[in-house]
Amino acid sequence: xxxxxxxxxxxxxxxxxxxxxxxxxxxxxxxxxxxxxxxxxxxxxxxxxxxxxxxxxxxxxxxxxxxxxxxxxxxxxxxxxxxxxxxxxxxxxxxxxxxxxxxxxxxxxxxxxxxxxxxxxxxxxxxxxxxxxxxxxxxxxxxxxxxxxxxxxxxxxxxxxxxxxxxxxxxxxxxxxxxxxxxxxxxxxxxxxxxxxxxxxxxxxxxxxxxxxxxxxxxxxxxxxxxxxxxxxxxxxxxxxxxxxxxxxxxxxxxxxxxxxxxxxxxxxxxxxxxxxxxxxxxxxxxxxxxxxxxxxxxxx
Amino acid sequence: xxxxxxxxxxxxxxxxxxxxxxxxxxxxxxxxxxxxxxxxxxxxxxxxxxxxxxxxxxxxxxxxxxxxxxxxxxxxxxxxxxxxxxxxxxxxxxxxxxxxxxxxxxxxxxxxxxxxxxxxxxxxxxxxxxxxxxxxxxxxxxxxxxxxxxxxxxxxxxxxxxxxxxxxxxxxxxxxxxxxxxxxxxxxxxxxxxxxxxxxxxxxxxxxxxxxxxxxxxxxxxxxxxxxxxxxxxxxxxxxxxxxxxxxxxxxxxx
Numbered sequence: 207x208x209x210x211x212x213x214x215x216x217x218x219x220x221x222x223x224x225x226x227x228x229x230x231x232x233x234x235x236x237x238x239x240x241x242x243x244x245x246x247x248x249x250x251x252x253x254x255x256x257x258x259x260x261x262x263x264x265x266x267x268x269x270x271x272x273x274x275x276x277x278x279x280x281x282x283x284x285x286x287x288x289x290x291x292x293x294x295x296x297x298x299x300x301x302x303x304x305x306x307x308x309x310x311x312x313x314x315x316x317x318x319x320x321x322x323x324x325x326x327x328x329x330x331x332x333x334x335x336x337x338x339x340x341x342x343x344x345x346x347x348x349x350x351x352x353x354x355x356x357x358x359x360x361x362x363x364x365x366x367x368x369x370x371x372x373x374x375x376x377x378x379x380x381x382x383x384x385x386x387x388x389x390x391x392x393x394x395x396x397x398x399x400x401x402x403x404x405x406x407x408x409x410x411x412x413x414x415x416x417x418x419x420x421x422x423x424x425x426x427x428x429x430x431x432x433x434x435x436x437x438x439x440x441x442x443x444x445x446x447x448x449x450x451x452x453x454x455x456x457x458x459x460x461x462x463x464x465x466x467x468x469x470x471x472x473x474x475x476x477x478x479x480x481x482x483x484x485x486x487x488x489x490x491x492x493x494x495x496x497x498x499x500x501x502x503x504x505x506x507x
Numbered sequence: 508x509x510x511x512x513x514x515x516x517x518x519x520x521x522x523x524x525x526x527x528x529x530x531x532x533x534x535x536x537x538x539x540x541x542x543x544x545x546x547x548x549x550x551x552x553x554x555x556x557x558x559x560x561x562x563x564x565x566x567x568x569x570x571x572x573x574x575x576x577x578x579x580x581x582x583x584x585x586x587x588x589x590x591x592x593x594x595x596x597x598x599x600x601x602x603x604x605x606x607x608x609x610x611x612x613x614x615x616x617x618x619x620x621x622x623x624x625x626x627x628x629x630x631x632x633x634x635x636x637x638x639x640x641x642x643x644x645x646x647x648x649x650x651x652x653x654x655x656x657x658x659x660x661x662x663x664x665x666x667x668x669x670x671x672x673x674x675x676x677x678x679x680x681x682x683x684x685x686x687x688x689x690x691x692x693x694x695x696x697x698x699x700x701x702x703x704x705x706x707x708x709x710x711x712x713x714x715x716x717x718x719x720x721x722x723x724x725x726x727x728x729x730x731x732x733x734x735x736x737x738x739x740x741x742x743x744x745x746x747x748x749x750x751x752x753x754x755x756x757x758x759x760x761x762x
Binding site for chain 1 (some may be wrong): 560562591592595597598599601603605607609611612613614621622624626627655657675716
């Protein structure tokens with residue numbers, strides 16, 4: 207049997223108009239209406255707030271860059287940075303200990319996480335601040351031997367040290383679980399290969415596992431950072447002059463409670479917005495090996 | 508056997524719980540020898556390979572690589588277990604290629620190849636990079652040195668893994684089913700690279716299902732089943748004229 211060539215049917219005059227390249231999209235009526243409605247509701251709400259004298263916008267503007275507020279802001283930021291860094295470093299150690307084959311290390315790490323994650327942060331802060339009630343003196347003693355050094359607890363525990371200890375221990379417990387989750391997410395074959403190449407445990411963690419775990423660790427850590435900024439407002443209960451404490455000290459004087467709280471809220475929102483951008487950049491950095499061929503880098507390893 | 512063997516295994520037993528995987532393996536591998544281990548799934552061949560570089564600890568017997576007992580040290584009459592760090596040092600003379608390639612996903616191809624030479628063997632960076640590029644050229648992947656593993660095909664990834672293992676200038680190379688995770692059309696390129704290495708006098712132990720590779724490249728074929736070595740010898744004898752019924756029935760599935 208021979209193949210019969212199929213002749214292309216003659217083009218109709220309308221065929222040129224059928225080329226989908228020239229098609230028009232229908233007018234998206236539903237979506238336009240939705241945008242208008244959402245815009246009206248949101249705009250209306252902003253307008254109501256803006257013209258409502260109870261919000262005290264002039265007061266907000268007046269105090270937004272007040273030296274007391276800015277000082278409180280710097281305390282909040284500094285406290286966040288210190289507590290976060292200590293929390294991450296300690297959290298990494300606890301996570302590694304928790305995953306250790308050594309029963310003692312993993313049990314101790316489990317106990318640490320259980321307590322500092324489980325007890326309310328506010329209670330932990332008050333507890334550290336009032337440590338002198340339980341232990342009036344802190345001493346370094348050789349068992350059955352002489353006392354090497356001794357301090358009055360009230361001198362060691364200031365609002366600042368209590369805040370740093372309380373926040374960073376709580377953060378370490380939370381970060382330990384986040385980091386452990388990240389380490390577990392890396393394929394076991396990676397560790398095994400690195401072992402076969404004679405790498406030591408520390409080097410495997412540092413060079414092979416941790417960099418690949420970062421993808422899973424960074425997003426929840428960003429979350430932690432943002433909740434930490436807000437958690438620092440708890441330290442106002444132990445007389446630490448953070449952002450919230452500063453605006454409180456002002457409205458205790460002027461009775462302009464709502465405008466001053468708005469000052470604090472806007473500062474917190476501003477900082478978290480900046481952090482969102484930073485987090486996005488970090489995530490892109492650790493995701494680079496996953497992106498398509500376009501991003502092959504030309505530099506040396 | 509004239510020269511002292513690179514690998515000397517005696518009475519190696521290994522069980523996972525109640526499951527005895529290795530039941531007394533004796534094997535010597537001479538320098539430059541290419542030994543291919545064949546056998547059905549579950550015969551213990553991969554486990555034995557992983558015992559050689561102590562990725563799995565053995566329960567009985569001993570394994571020596573280049574004259575050193577893996578994982579232990581004999582002082583006079585007292586045998587002591589080595590620390591993890593000392594075992595890591597012992598492994599540094601052995602290269603290994605895995606079924607799943609296991610390239611470091613966050614590193615480029617060249618970074619994968621030079622990671623151990625620079626970080627573990629403390630070679631000068633320039634020298635390691637030069638040799639790394641030379642090896643990539645040898646496996647035909649010079650143009651991929653800045654690619655990430657995810658951007659390569661399985662066959663390319665496995666060739667990078669081979670270059671990575673060669674980069675440490677190993678005394679012994681272990682291949683754990685290097686072609687089993689590959690699409691059929693990619694198996695050839697990896698086998699060609701391995702044949703090339705075999706002909707250059709590298710000491711290799713290869714666990715595989717590729718009978719053709721065993722026939723062409725092996726100096727000796729070892730057939731394992733049920734945790735023991737059933738028979739071994741020259742490829743033409745074991746593959747062409749097997750003396751054991753178990754070997755015959757295994758090989759009949761490939762004809």
